[in-house]
Amino acid sequence: MATTHFNTKDRILGAAEELFAQHGFSGTSLRQVTSRADVNIAAVNYHFGSKENLVNEVFRRRMDEMSERRIRELRSAQEDHPGELEPILAAFIEPALALTLDRHGSAFVRVLARAYAEKNDRLRKFLSDNYGQVLREFAKAIAPCLPQLGKEELYWRLDFVAGALTYAMADFGLIRRPAGTSERSHGDKAAEHLIRFAASGLRAP
Amino acid sequence: MATTHFNTKDRILGAAEELFAQHGFSGTSLRQVTSRADVNIAAVNYHFGSKENLVNEVFRRRMDEMSERRIRELRSAQEDHPGELEPILAAFIEPALALTLDRHGSAFVRVLARAYAEKNDRLRKFLSDNYGQVLREFAKAIAPCLPQLGKEELYWRLDFVAGALTYAMADFGLIRRPAGTSERSHGDKAAEHLIRFAASGLRAP
């Protein structure tokens, strides 16, 4: 809809994304948002109606793209490498990784991680309605790769994978990594390591 | 210090714990806390001085016990089953599980998960100072079980395990499990599944 990425609406979305990642949703005031976006305080309510709606729009902007990419890559994986587990995992993990490498999307991964913690919110419903469907598609795709696995056990393990992904991508780790590894972007290494870890974990007896 | 668990101070801590789990730290007001605890609004400042200090005390109450238990079980695991991976993982995972089974501790696990998302807070320092040391002890204990693994790769995988644990224990999964599994407490099953998943993931080539 917007002809440029630097109009008021997108500046607000970008500022909100960064602040939500740092301070959470209720920890961020609209005054902080408009101050960082360098727009007037009234602009938020003019363009988004309310704070809650602003939060939803921050999600919609990134989620749609990430979900589409995941599904698209899942389809290619199933065509090009039928029955193989790793390509499916890559289709799930790499679109999230791509966000962490994007200068503007990196904050969103932390926002996403925060959303999981907002257990009783309407945000959960929003996420479950969209993101949940994607997860279910992946579950259906992975199941035939692990025929010896019961349905319940599969769901448990997929939750573990999602947890590891969320946690790692948001860089929540409390153990500081040895110096020297921080220069190169951690994102691509994370995907590599996580795919290997997750594949092996899913295949546990 | 307290002779009963139902004095004002402990009621405030309990109410705060539950509300923090549901609505986050900045999403919870002291008025909600004192209302649920059925104490006067001024009691929080009398007993804790400030909201920030109340947050810290909510953590301290559970963390000290969980960390001690983890270290204690780690020592036993190393004595009774030297060189084995699974007992070490159990020592890490089961004290967290024990909290989810405790009627009063179950909220705390979600509070803990929230704390990870509070990226830039003083809470991170508090957690890193305490919890980080425990994690480092476990890293040292696990390393000899996986001699083929590089240090960097080990740290990555431990972060994945911590993420899966946090996420699963807080029950953040978006995929709803098949009906009928909810009657029995998920906690002990989660530990079982997670230990198997984590051990296999850590052993990935």
Added chain:
DNA sequence: GTCTATAGTTGGATAGAC
């Protein structure tokens, strides 16, 4: 230790001029 009352801030949201 517990209460009422209130000070002092900051929050989301809007009205109305331009």
Added chain:
DNA sequence: GTCTATCCAACTATAGAC
């Protein structure tokens, strides 16, 4: 679409009576 000015609700924190 953007601004200033402002309303009103909710918040943390404290003072002072009991």
